[in-house]
Amino acid sequence: MSTLTRTRRATARAHVNIALVKYWGKRDVALNLPAAGSLSLTLDRLHTTTTVSFEDDNATDALILDGRPVGPGVLAKALRVVDPLRRRAELAERPVSIISDNTVPTAAGLASSASGLAALTVATAAACGLDLAPTELSALARLGSGSACRSLFGGFARWDAGTRADGIDSCARPLFDQRHWDLRVVVALVSSAKKKASSTDGMGHTRATSPYHGAFVGSVDADLDAAEAAIGARDFSALARVAERSCLRMHADMLAADPPLAYLRCQSWRVIEVVRELQASGAAVFFSADAGPNVKLFCLPESLGPVREALASLVDEGALEGTIETRPGPDAEVLP
Numbered sequence: 001m002s003t004l005t006r007t008r009r010a011t012a013r014a015h016v017n018i019a020l021v022k023y024w025g026k027r028d029v030a031l032n033l034p035a036a037g038s039l040s041l042t043l044d045r046l047h048t049t050t051t052v053s054f055e056d057d058n059a060t061d062a063l064i065l066d067g068r069p070v071g072p073g074v075l076a077k078a079l080r081v082v083d084p085l086r087r088r089a090e091l092a093e094r095p096v097s098i099i100s101d102n103t104v105p106t107a108a109g110l111a112s113s114a115s116g117l118a119a120l121t122v123a124t125a126a127a128c129g130l131d132l133a134p135t136e137l138s139a140l141a142r143l144g145s146g147s148a149c150r151s152l153f154g155g156f157a158r159w160d161a162g163t164r165a166d167g168i169d170s171c172a173r174p175l176f177d178q179r180h181w182d183l184r185v186v187v188a189l190v191s192s193a194k195k196k197a198s199s200t201d202g203m204g205h206t207r208a209t210s211p212y213h214g215a216f217v218g219s220v221d222a223d224l225d226a227a228e229a230a231i232g233a234r235d236f237s238a239l240a241r242v243a244e245r246s247c248l249r250m251h252a253d254m255l256a257a258d259p260p261l262a263y264l265r266c267q268s269w270r271v272i273e274v275v276r277e278l279q280a281s282g283a284a285v286f287f288s289a290d291a292g293p294n295v296k297l298f299c300l301p302e303s304l305g306p307v308r309e310a311l312a313s314l315v316d317e318g319a320l321e322g323t324i325e326t327r328p329g330p331d332a333e334v335l336p
């Protein structure tokens with residue numbers, strides 16, 4: 001099929017992922033190459049749907065996000081994914097139109113950039129008529145946002161840091177699909193407002209100023225293997241231990257930066273305290289938190305009742321804006 005007659009429009013959907021072993025720090029900023037690997041669970045319900053088109057009436061590159069045109073910084077990030085694909089498809093001269101809608105509060109530490117850049121990658125490749133392997137799509141999504149490489153895959157995914165300077169070997173791979181383990185994830189929404197410091201800036205600042213950064217990065221490989229083994233064996237308490245450890249070590253690294261980087265608020269710590277109380281009463285639950293104030297609770301289905309009840313009390317107290325319940329989600333896909 002010639003370039004001129006090819007359908008140049010496609011829609012794709014990708015879901016957010018939450019890291020159980022955290023990515024924090026880059027060895028190459030331009031290519032989003034991480035200092036260490038990471039491991040995540042992709043979630044259902046929280047997703048981005050993106051339509052990409054290269055049509056004759058596109059006057060200039062444009063991105064409409066949740067109904068509004070974005071500024072140059074966000075567009076530039078999207079073009080880091082679009083440019084290599086449209087060059088490869090010999091559509092380099094064609095302006096792109098991108099329309100993207102989130103079910104996630106954008107930039108609230110709920111990884112909407114991961115689902116957004118993953119959906120954009122899949123939609124752009126399809127609109128360009130390129131049939132690429134999922135791991136290749138993952139490496140392309142990484143150029144837009146590091147964590148996006150993990151959102152190509154449903155269930156549990158592991159992002160290998162890679163060693164090459166060109167980053168070709170720095171992509172995620174699927175470990176266990178969404179049916180492997182019926183975990184439940186409840187997001188405790190401390191705030192859905194836009195965060196102040198971007199992850200990219202936060203990582204750069206931490207790497208440049210935190211004396212703990214080398215120790216954090218050095219601890220990741222052992223956590224990756226421990227998490228993968230725990231998930232393979234569906235060993236909840238082993239996964240709880242490694243996930244909480246990875247999360248707290250990442251936040252300790254950020255807090256050791258100069259000046260310190262504090263994403264967690266007192267309400268976030270209150271949620272963590274409630275998780276400790278639930279654990280003491282026998283509930284199978286653990287927490288994780290990223291570059292924002294929200295806390296994610298992972299639990300077994302039989303512990304969902306007590307988790308719900310405890311978080312409902314925090315909503316009543318005014319400590320939380322609300323909660324979002326979700327479970328393991330699917331691969332990114334092109335929509336018909």
Ligand code: 2P0
Nearest residue numbers: 019022023145146147199200290291
């Ligand atoms: C993660 N985070 O592993 C970690 C934990 C936030 C805390 O990946 O600069 O938006 O685009 O590569 O992917 C968020 O960082 O950063 C992130 P860039 P990204 O999920």
